[in-house]
Amino acid sequence: MQSEDAKSRRNLGGEVSALTAGEQSLRDAPWYPARSGDVLTVRYAASGSEPACxxxxxxxxxxxGPLVLSLRSHTFPEEFAGSAGAYARGCLVDDPFFEPWMEVGPHWLAIERDGNGIVVHGSR
Structure with a gap:
C-alpha cells in the first residue's frame, strides 16, 4: 500500500500522509461508522503457491460495549488457518473496520449492512 511504499523509502512524511488519507477515506464513506450486525468479508488474492482465500x-x-469483529468463517488452507481471525479485536476501540481497511485495503473488503444482504461497500 502507499504507506508501506513510503516507509520502505524512509519517507516519514509520505507514510503519515498516506495513513491520514486512508483513515479519512474510511470516515468519509457514506455507510461509516460500523453498526452491530454488519458483516465484513476480507479477501486475499492468490499469491505464488497460496490460493485465494x-x-x-x-x-x-x-x-x-465497544464494537469488535468476531470471526464467522474463513477459507484459509490448513497451514495458514492460525492466521484466521487476526482482525477480531482490532486496534481501535469501537472502530472495527479501521485495521482491515488500512492493512488489507478497501478494494479487498466487502461490507454488508446489518446482516440483511445489502452490500454497502465492495462486492460479494
Whole structure:
C-alpha cells in the first residue's frame, strides 16, 4: 500500500500522509461508522503457491460495549488457518473496520449492512 511504499523509502512524511488519507477515506464513506450486525468479508488474492482465500466477520458488541469483529468463517488452507481471525479485536476501540481497511485495503473488503444482504461497500 502507499504507506508501506513510503516507509520502505524512509519517507516519514509520505507514510503519515498516506495513513491520514486512508483513515479519512474510511470516515468519509457514506455507510461509516460500523453498526452491530454488519458483516465484513476480507479477501486475499492468490499469491505464488497460496490460493485465494477470505475470512468473514460479524460486527458485534464486546462484553464491555465497544464494537469488535468476531470471526464467522474463513477459507484459509490448513497451514495458514492460525492466521484466521487476526482482525477480531482490532486496534481501535469501537472502530472495527479501521485495521482491515488500512492493512488489507478497501478494494479487498466487502461490507454488508446489518446482516440483511445489502452490500454497502465492495462486492460479494
Amino acid at each position: 477470505e475470512q468473514t466477520y460479524d460486527v458485534v458488541e464486546d462484553n464491555d
